């Protein structure tokens with residue numbers, strides 16, 4: 001039982017209201033309500049729109065997850081929630097719900113890190129996470145290279161973007177090409193029919209003096225936009241498929257090259273890729289190719305587990321329970337810039353005892 | 366009956382427990398930036414003070430604002446989730462009505478809270494139990510005529526003495542008043558509003574006209 005904890009996880013760091021339920025490393029439910037359509041006309045996530053949507057979707061989504069998992073809330077061993085990083089107001093809705101739910105049910109609460117959750121979710125797909133694991137997290141909000149030796153206590157930042165997230169670059173280029181929002185899936189689709197070598201777009205931060213593991217996509221974004229604008233100014237047709245394929249190639253080339261380099265340098269033979277951009281078919285293919293060549297085992301969860309969801313939070317929460325990590329206090333706050341080096345937010349030792357004394361009182365008899 | 370009342374629509378994080386006759390325990394802290402941290406410990410304290418547990422609660426009432434959104438949602442989300450976990454009804458109540466009830470006035474008056482951005486959330490009352498206008502959000506100068514000569518309560522009134530020269534306490538809502546009002550309304554067979562937020566403003570968001578051209582002119 002102790003190593004197969006039943007945990008419900010809540011995720012509201014961006015525009016998805018996610019509630020997942022896991023038993024140890026087994027996925028039981030993954031309910032997600034997305035407000036992405038409400039943001040589409042704004043061309044990006046509007047924090048207040050996301051927060052409002054979380055409040056409305058939370059209770060129905062918890063209900064749906066419990067039904068899907070076929071478990072009773074009383075049997076849960078803990079409630080986990082994304083404490084950060086993310087949009088402050090959006091995070092707070094989830095943290096408020098998780099605290100109230102844990103308190104009312106008399107369960108321990110685990111405020112966990114969104115990025116560590118993106119890594120830990122792979123346990124639901126491929127079993128226990130190898131230690132150490134290199135992780136490449138890429139989405140509209142993050143582009144990070146992380147090394148984890150223990151996902152509950154030791155996650156080290158190797159590198160990250162110095163400007164835009166990879167997903168943001170996809171959104172921007174999709175907008176320049178008039179392809180709508182979000183940009184990731186649609187660029188991927190067009191790119192499949194295009195030539196990735198048609199246009200030589202720049203690879204950011206790949207010079208000999210550049211930081212080895214950091215990323216930059218801002219220059220690429222500008223270069224692609226300028227290329228398109230030059231075509232338009234000359235009255236020529238823009239070869240959308242070739243632009244999409246060449247732009248996408250520039251992004252995934254840098255991402256995979258640096259991830260494999262980090263694995264080699266650190267002597268790590270497992271690479272996991274997570275985050276929304278991990279759904280990109282070319283990223284998956286190129287990572288597979290390069291990992292094989294380097295003797296690295298690649299782990300990429302199915303796309304639905306790569307995008308933001310509650311199951312990833314539950315997965316990390318279950319690991320916290322299994323490894324006996326300290327629960328969070330009832331005054332847990334949402335921390336929009338929670339450092340990646342904090343996989344969870346443990347309560348202070350003194351208050352912690354007090355909290356559990358109190359919460360036991362609230363257990364159903 | 367044991368009613369748990371919460372309100373986070375003003376700078377006050379306020380919790381009270383009402384047994385149908387009296388308020389048996391309550392807590393109010395004023396800290397506009399820490400609603401999320403303070404609310405759950407306050408609930409825990411109030412229950413402990415009353416010597417009871419959350420699963421003894423038979424109903425919940427929550428202030429639905431209007432109020433600054435981020436704080437407002439803390440109370441609503443907490444109430445919603447308590448309701449789900451406990452299987453008890455969750456009622457809403459306009460936060461301005463709670464403030465009005467606490468004023469104990471039996472003459473026409475105004476309630477105004479701070480809506481930030483130089484605006485107030487406000488409504489007019491015939492007496493402490495009778496609201497006569499829908500809650501609205503406006504700049505104080507724009508409603509000066511509508512509230513002229515009336516006494517006023519709430520932080521929004523105290524903040525703008527030019528518009529509300531007869532402003533006085535209470536400054537913030539108390540869950541104790543909210544609970545007492547809810548008990549009174551429920552006893553009278555009145556239906557309370559659902560626990561959904563009164564935002565009164567649309568989210569700030571601009572539909573981008575076009576992408577920014579990067580080619581230098």
Ligand SMILES: [Zn+2]
Pocket residue numbers: 114118139141275276307308
């Ligand atoms: Zn994410």
